[in-house]
Every structure is written in C-alpha cells, then in structure tokens.
C-alpha cells in the first residue's frame with residue numbers, strides 16, 4: 173500500500189541526521205547534566221552548547237531559552253507564570269489559538285478572576301489588528317498580556333508578528349506568541365521583534381517529540397511552574413533529556429541551513445495541491461490558506477462538498493488508500509464538536525463545511541500530491 177504522509181502539521185518525520193545525533197548522545201552521554209563529575213559535566217556541556225546554538229539562531233540570549241517537554245508545556249509555562257507572577261489583569265488572545273493557549277487562558281481567567289478578551293478575526297482567519305489596537309487602548313494602564321500565534325496550525329494564516337509586537341509595546345502590553353508552527357519554517361529574529369515570550373516544539377520541524385523550548389525574555393520576572401531540582405536556571409525543574417535537546421538543535425540547524433531551498437520546494441507542493449484540488453467541484457479553501465503570501469507554505473485546509481456525517485468516513489477511506497491527513501488538528505481528531513477554528517470562521521460569515529487539512533514537508537514528492545488528489549477525487553466522485 174502506498175504511504176503518503178500529508179499530516180506534517182500534526183508532526184513530522186525525524187531527519188536522519190537528527191536520529192544520528194540523538195543515537196550518538198544517547199550512547200555516549202548518559203551523565204546527568206546536573207552532576208558535578210566529569211561524566212555529568214560532559215552532558216552539561218552539550219546541553220549548554222545546544223542552548224547557545226539555539227539562542228544564536230534567533231538572536232536571543234542563551235539564558236532566554238528554557239527547554240521544555242514541547243509546545244503545550246511552553247505555552248502553559250509562559251501564560252500561567254505571567255498571570256501568576258506579573259499581576260496580569262487582562263489576557264487578550266484569539267478564538268483560533270491552539271487549545272494549549274485557549275484552554276489555558278480560559279482556565280486562568282477563572283482561577284485568577286481576570287478579564288479574558290478574544291480579538292476579532294476576519295474571513296481569512298487573520299487577526300483584526302484594528303480591534304486588537306482598540307482593546308489595547310481600552311485596557312491601557314492595566315497589566316495586559318496578549319497571546320497570539322504566529323502561524324495557525326489549522327488554516328495556516330500568518331500573523332504579522334513584528335507589527336503586533338510593536339503595537340503591544342506601544343501600549344505597554346506583554347506579548348506571548350505560540351510559534352510552534354513557524355519556528356523551523358520561517359526565520360525569526362528575537363532581537364528585532366519585541367515580543368516577550370514564545371513557545372516552540374521540535375517535532376514540527378523534523379525533530380523528536382517530547383521536547384521544545386520557551387523563549388522567555390530576560391528580566392521578565394517569571395518564576396517556575398514545575399518545582400524540583402532547579403534545572404534550567406531554576407525555571408523548569410526536571411533532568412533534561414540531553415539527547416532530545418541535541419536532536420532538536422540539529423533539526424533546527426538543518427532546517428535553517430536548507431531553509432530557502434526546502435521552503436521553495438514545499439511551497440511548490442502546496443501550489444500543486446491547490447491547483448489540483450481547486451479543480452474538484454464544490455471544493456473550497458478554508459480561510460486564507462490559498463493566499464501564498466499570507467499563509468504558511470506547509471498546509472492547506474479544504475472544505476468538501478459532502479455531508480458532515482461522511483467526513484470521518486472520508487478520512488478513514490483516504491487512510492485505507494494510504495493517504496494520511498487530518499480533520500482539523502491532530503488533537504481534535506477524536507473530538508465530536510469539530511474544529512473551533514472553523515467554528516470561529518463560521519461566526520464571521522464563512523459557513524462551516526466538512527474539511528480536511530493536508531500538510532506538507534520536504535519528504536513529500538509531487539507524486540504524493542498527485543496520488544492524494546486522485547484518491548480524494550475518486551472518493552468524492554465515485555462514479556467519475
């Protein structure tokens with residue numbers, strides 16, 4: 173059976189160079205990086221070199237890189253610690269954030285009795301910057317934390333991060349960005365973009381699962397959420413998985429080393445998919461994912477002319493043909509309510525349709541795209 177993996181926004185295959193790096197570290201560097209003997213210090217040296225290398229890629233300070241178990245933990249760490257430690261009174265986010273942000277924000281609003289505002293989005297799924305500015309003006313003088321994702325994981329729309337960061341700065345608000353779908357795919361310069369916090373997950377850029385980092389700008393005043401041995405400069409207790417951190421660092425190095433070529437290639441796959449899928453009757457591209465300038469080159473979200481009850485079946489039938497894609501994001505595929513991102517679009521006048529997300533990587537080929545399109549076509553038009 174063919175194996176066509178078009179679910180790269182859920183997770184990516186690990187690069188062979190990354191696997192090799194991790195095996196090398198696993199085999200040879202078993203010391204606990206907090207141990208003071210030579211074997212421990214050798215692990216510590218790798219960990220700290222990784223921190224420095226990562227910091228350099230984003231023009232950050234090594235102390236601003238806090239290793240975590242991935243994107244969810246980084247989002248939770250930043251939002252929870254910022255609300256608890258910085259007297260945050262107002263939390264502004266959007267209805268299309270990943271649940272790692274949205275559910276955390278909702279829980280914090282209840283636990284700390286703070287104001288939660290959701291900024292409007294337009295029919296492309298882009299954040300309405302005029303509404304954001306109006307909210308920032310309304311709450312000026314209060315402690316405001318804004319959390320807006322850089323690249324949306326379901327519809328791919330890109331936030332103009334520098335503009336948003338400048339806007340937040342103008343109004344004295346702090347900014348956190350979930351950059352899980354953008355880091356490793358777009359260059360980001362933290363010295364130029366005045367955001368305060370960011371969340372990153374290695375498995376979205378051909379690194380291992382279960383590791384990521386939080387960018388926490390120096391002097392932000394956050395305290396740890398996980399207490400224990402005082403690792404990660406006191407910000408996140410727990411023995412660091414040195415091999416996984418080394419794998420993440422290698423994955424980032426590879427990603428940024430080949431970025432232009434690989435991005436152009438993946439973008440050509442997206443274009444091929446869009447031109448094929450657009451020829452199918454009744455199919456729609458959801459949100460702004462067809463706009464190649466303002467959406468990520470890594471994914472498309474397609475509305476399909478089928479009965480909602482059939483969409484899970486379609487996903488299953490595609491899987492049977494050997495095509496892996498997803499309904500909304502991976503974390504929602506088991507839930508019955510449907511995508512909260514598509515629901516948010518519905519509220520601004522884009523009626524919800526049964527939808528599938530196809531997401532691409534440099535491990536895909538044009539043949540993969542053609543096979544997926546053929547499979548989709550045969551399922552939508554069985555008699556054709």
Ligand SMILES: Cc1ncc(COP(=O)(O)O)c(C=O)c1O
Nearest residue numbers: 242243244270272325352353373
């Ligand atoms: C935008 C976004 N944020 C956060 C996460 C969660 O990251 P992790 O799986 O590393 O916890 C994901 C993963 O699906 C994501 O796409």
